[in-house]
Amino acid sequence: MSAKAISEAKGKELLNKFLIGSVKNKFAVVKEDTDLESLTSQHSWLESEKLVCKPDQLIKRRGKLGLIKAGADINGIKEWLGNKLGKEFHIGACKGRLKNFIIEPFVQHQQNEEFYICIYSHRTADTILFHHEGGIDIGDVDAKAVKLEVPVGSNLTEDKIKSTLLTKAPDNSKECLTKFIVSLYTTYRDLHFTYLEINPLVFTGGKIYILDLAAKIDQTAEYLCKAKWGEVEFPPPFGRDALPEEAYIAELDAKSGASLKLTILNKSGRIWTMVAGGGASVIYADTICDLGGTSELANYGEYSGAPSEQQTYEYANTLLGLMTEQIHPDGKILIVGGGIANFTNVAATFKGIVRALREYQQKLIEGKVAIYVRRAGPNYQEGLRIMRELGNTLGVPIHVFGPETHMTSIVSMALGKKEIPQSPKQMHTTANFLLPTGGSPSSSRRESLSEVRTPSKTSSLSQVVTGDESGTRATRTLFTNRTKCIIWGMQQRAVQGMLDFDYVCSRKDPSVVAMIYPFTGDHKQKFYWGHKEILIPVYKSMSDAMGKHPTADVLVSFASLRSAYDSTVEVMSYPQIKTIAIIAEGIPENLTRQLIKIADERGVSIIGPATVGGVKPGCFKIGNTGGMLDNILASKLYRPGSVSYVSRSGGMSNELNNIISLNTNGVFEGVAIGGDRYPGTVFLDHIMRYQNEEDVKMIVVLGEVGGTEEYRIIQAIKDGQITKPIVAWCIGTCAKMFTSEVQFGHAGACANAEAETAVEKNKALKEVGCYVPTSFDELGQVIGDLYKKLVNDGVIVPQEEVPPPTVPMDFTWARELGLIRKPASFMTSICDERGQELLYAGIPITDIFKEDMGIGGVLSLLWFQRRLPRYATKFIEMCLMVTADHGPAVSGAHNTIVCARAGKDLVSSLASGLLTIGDRFGGALDAAAKQFSDAYESKLIPMEFVNQMRKEGKLIMGIGHRVKSINNPDKRVVILRDYAQKNFPSTPLLDYASEVEKITTSKKPNLILNVDGFIGVAFVDLLNNCGCFTREESKDFVDIGALNGLFVLGRSMGFIGHFLDQKRLKQGLYRHPWDDISYIMPETTGLMGTDTDNV
Known part of the structure; x- marks a missing residue:
């Protein structure tokens, strides 16, 4: 919040x-x-x-x-x-x-x-x-x-x-x-x-x-x-005590890159919710209250932003613990709801929920709990399948629905207001349609309609109205089928999704022309354009990207909340950029307001912050908007319809795509302005664009409690600026029914005056002639009725539907769905780094430390010319043990294995592995020790240190892990940390690094203090405080590379082991397969002169 x-x-x-x-x-x-x-x-x-x-x-x-x-x-x-x-x-x-x-x-x-x-x-x-x-x-x-x-x-x-x-x-x-x-x-x-x-x-x-x-x-x-x-506590409103479970979820939220919120309204309540999405969570609460369940609603909360399976498990486990504390005589209801996700893997989150439900199986049975599930989005089919399978063994009723069912229908079913269908109608939206070489998905029950277009032999997709890209923000078309954009951030999955959307819309060329990532040098990233592989350049410098791609006028920013302000200000210094989408959530409001001021002065349209973006079917989509390709096809987002919408919620924008496609001919354009209190552009900015767009015949507005932007729409209708029919609904009508104030999922979703309540807004919108349903449950029906009226009045006439081209499924996604398998390229029998704990020849690392090995004492004499205390030599031994090996996939072990399989001797194979150790592999100990020592001695507080490194565009060495995270800790670091804190005289630098870790993991959970960083800072503490060295001597040992020497010596043991293992397994000569190499040859025309071109 x-x-x-x-x-x-x-x-x-x-x-x-x-x-x-x-x-x-x-x-x-x-x-x-x-x-x-x-x-x-x-x-x-x-x-x-x-x-x-x-x-x-x-x-x-x-x-x-x-x-x-x-x-x-x-x-x-x-x-x-x-x-x-x-x-x-x-x-x-x-x-x-x-x-x-x-x-x-x-x-x-x-x-x-x-x-x-x-x-x-x-x-x-x-x-x-x-x-x-x-x-x-x-x-x-x-x-x-x-x-x-x-x-x-x-x-x-x-x-x-x-x-x-x-x-x-x-x-x-x-x-x-x-x-x-x-x-x-x-x-x-x-x-x-x-x-x-x-x-x-x-x-x-x-x-x-x-x-x-x-x-x-x-x-x-x-x-x-x-x-x-300093330390700040945020007290709950009077009348609601802060429970330890709420504090626990708040702590998880702070350590996660996802969003996890939980507020207990009535611990004795009968109706409990576990809803995905900030906007969806408000709508479910609204519907429960509208149907008379206010006094029985036990909690408000939401999870979103692609939480991991473990994080979802922790959230569900906490919620179920509270839910099953008391037994209700009528039994309890658990609503596991959500809209259609844009990028969250539904199956992964559901696996976490299923784990928690299994653990509470007996208590759920005793409490006579009934569970109602509705969800859609990436891999939702697998998620719904495992939930249905759970229903066969859990012992309590589980009713499971997908996008074929209206989002809030499960609430009516749960409260007995609507009959539960025995076999709900299934939509043809599985990912399987991507795999066949021929055919196309079945068309929906409605055709593409337009007043001005007429059927012809030419594909309707090529006739997309491109719009006027000049003019003021109120009249300028933001996106066309010629739009070129630049991506800020290394977001390969989002970029591939945008390219797949472009391809299925039959665009002539990709919308993404370049990426900006200041933490690497200039290079190229490989992507797919249909079946063909293409390269997109990545630039370290924004000026290079802008200079080399002057036709790009849109920038999609995936910058972190700490980087978003500075990078956006820099972007707006380039006049070619007319539209910026800021995805990050959590940018301070004062900084957002400054961005809005600059954008207003320079005529730039900002979508966001805290948004998934927007989509213009047939033209352009921002980032992950619209979800996977199966949802894009099911919602007919590959070609324009006649309905434009604007909402705050990104998750609900995808639900609107679904609702509009089921009840009309589809979406012309849709924008989620973002859930923050001050979005860059407001509802009216986009509605005025829709008013001036000839092909938009009706408008849908999904507002919410808090703020006054909806009243600007009302005034524009009264002034005659808006004449097109609007279907409008403001979510958050339940707010007035609670006895204490509730902050909903979005930062701006809190009313500070009577006029800001959703009830008053809906009333005012209806008074000026907007089509306002009585609840969100009826939104689709109202949209459908208005659409039919426009068709009957001749405002919209049918056009022939043209099927889109098929797009191959991404390899990694197909593997995740279990549709394909890939043979392993290597074999190993000495090390396994994949589990919770590192194994050497099958022995857990914690068991290895129970043995008393004396190499630390020898090393202290050879390297430091001192007989170090026993706790110090033991620590050296521990460092060598944990650095001995980390699997065959890292570059050094890879080189050693390939040389061994080529028949080379031990020394040659080991040398090939050791030569890979450097800045990118294994060389972070010295750098981490120097960075943290310099910051600590300069008296920078951890937050200032992190901010300074970000401003300088430098990585913090020793921070980050590809697999492990704050929620799935590296056992090696846990063991060493415990030993150092119990046995070292003092650990000032380690404590400082731990504070830095708290800050970095609040941004992204895998930005932990990794094993290289830990050994670096802990060894500096050891040298400085063991009493054997002066400060100058300690600094000299760091400067000459003694800490990296720990890694080289430790890893040599593993490299030798890999050499012996390959010899023992009698592995033959290795040749890398062709299908794992992209052969991209340059065009030959003009490379050898005009004479040779004609040969």
Whole structure:
């Protein structure tokens, strides 16, 4: 999530550190386990001053609720707390325990010395509200207060404050208030607050006091503000206790590149959900509440962003543990739902869920649980199959459905509102259609329709209207069948998906012309264009990519949240780029607003952040939009229809593709603007483009709770700017039914005012003539009814359907589906690195360490001219053991095996392996030791070190693993870490590297401290703190390559073993197969001169 409320105590702590112009706040925090006697010894002022006490639990209007005790001494406060602390309290329909309080000195003042000030952020500016009368009786602030807008990128001046905000403030307070407001706004901006309210703000005795404070900060800015914020806890809203299970899922989420969210609403509830996708999770909650299940809804949550099987298992295991704690007399319902995924492997996530369900089999039976499943997306057929097979043995009913069933129909079935079909209609959407050499997928029940096109012998795909690429953003066509784009990031799978889409749309040439990846040198990547192999250039420098591909006008950015801002700013310095899609989620809101400002100034359209992108059938698709090719074909995205849509959710955009294809002639264009609070382009930007596009006959809008962008659509309809029929629905109608505030899956999905609720938006949209269903369940029907009306009115007329060309299935995907198998090229019997633990000749590495080998003592004498302590020699032995081998696939072992099979001797074979050791293989120990040592000695905090390396475009050596991750740790590192922490005198550099690992794994779970990096930093700690070396000597050993020597010596044992193994197995001469080599020869025309061309 983005904007999150913080406690009053934390807000005042931050202002104490950075705010200038006010009295520093003294406060003491009281919790249920606080000893008040010891508290007074820590804060001596508690016994000498008049005090004020109030709960610090995100409760509004505490004064009017009688929750403030003011002007009492410590004994009075203790007596008052005795009646409040730990007691249940009701606020309307919401009830909860009062368990956190804050005590402060009482500031004696008059009513006319109270002021009100509030700062909040929105898309284009920060708004400052000020009123010269503050306190609990202030009333309607929006109507009374003076407003001052500070545009994004502008500075706040004292003159502006005096002339706008302080016109009614007492003259004797204006100077102090002016300086205070300037400092407050600077702090607000620098610390990435999104909301800051002080009421009352008191000016008395020539000083300013902050009495009551409410604040929110942008959680996504943690990587920028960690040093300033310190440790921050985000308390739950009053009435909902934070459970340890919620904290556990939040921790998993922080360590994962995926999104994992869980909020418990009613632990005793009967209806539990496990939903994939931020937008889908809101829709399922809406549907449950619409059907009367609000009081029984137990949880809200979602998993998305392609979590691994293990991560999904952990999520499901946690949820099932909570669900089965209590037995409901009517039994419980588990809804495993989701839309049509764009890139998440459904089978992999379902395998994790199935593992958890099996573990809870007995409890599920005892609790009479019924399970309802609906999902689609990549490999969904396999996912649904294993779920159906589970239903045969689990002992509880499991009803399984795919894309043939409306997304939320399972809710109606679960609640008894709809009959459960015994054999639902199957769609012809399996991946098998990609494999035959002839034929094409069966056509849907609707034909491609258009008013202006007429049937002809020419393929309809070649007649795609390309549109006008000039003009303003409101009229410019973003994508045509000639669009050329550049990809930022090494995203081969997404690029191949885009090329397959281009091919199936019968484009003449690929849409992707180049890739940018600053962490490697210039090179080329191989991709497929149908059956043909092609090369796409990859550039380290953006300027090179732009200069060599001047026709590219779209950039799709897969940059990380840390890199996205800088790379996007750089992109917008090139006038050729007119459209940018930013996929990353979690970019700080202040940075996003700056990107929007720059884009507006330069006429660039930004789609995102936090989006999957968009699609224009027959022309172009962004990244992973639309999912696998089987879904693209099933949803008829290879040719244009007559319906354009815009949504926030990327996952729901694919569901809209499905709904629209089932009920109309298909999609003309669809865009997911992104789930962040400030998307680069808004609904109206795209709707106005659709309004000006002749071939778009109707528009679908999927809005959501939070924000006011839907009201801009309403105003445009009233002004006559939009005349085409719109089907609209805002998700999040359930928000008003909850007694406590719920932050939904998207950062922007939280209403801050009545008008921002989904119910009010839907009502307003209907009042201006939009076609608004009564629920999401009826969205498809409303779209279909409007479509039929347009057909009957002659607005849309049929056109002949033309089948698309077939595209071969990708080798890796076919292998994952179990359709093919590949013979192994090598055999080995000495090492197996594939499992949870490294094996040498079948013996686990943990068992090897139980033997007492003395090579460490010998090595300490030969290399370091010291007799090192036993713990040090033992550590050297451990390093040699874990570096001895890591399988036959690495470059050194590969060379050794090939030489052995060629009949070469031991020394030659070993040398061929050793010569491969360098920067790219095995040489990271020295580099990691130097990088981390330099950063630690320069006193950079870990976050600054990571940011600096990113800005310099350098990799952090010793970080990252191809297979292992924070959730699937490398056993070698675990063993060494435990030994070092238990036996070394101290481990300051290892502790520093561990903090860096926490930051990098929050970005991507496999960016762990790997074995090379661990040995490097741990060995520096050993040299520096064992008492045998001076600092200069320790540094010399690192500089001369002693640490890399550990790797060379350890790995030599493995190389020799591979040599002997191949001789023992009598393996013959190895020749690499032709089918594993791409032969791409240059064109001969013109290479030898004009004379030879005619020979």
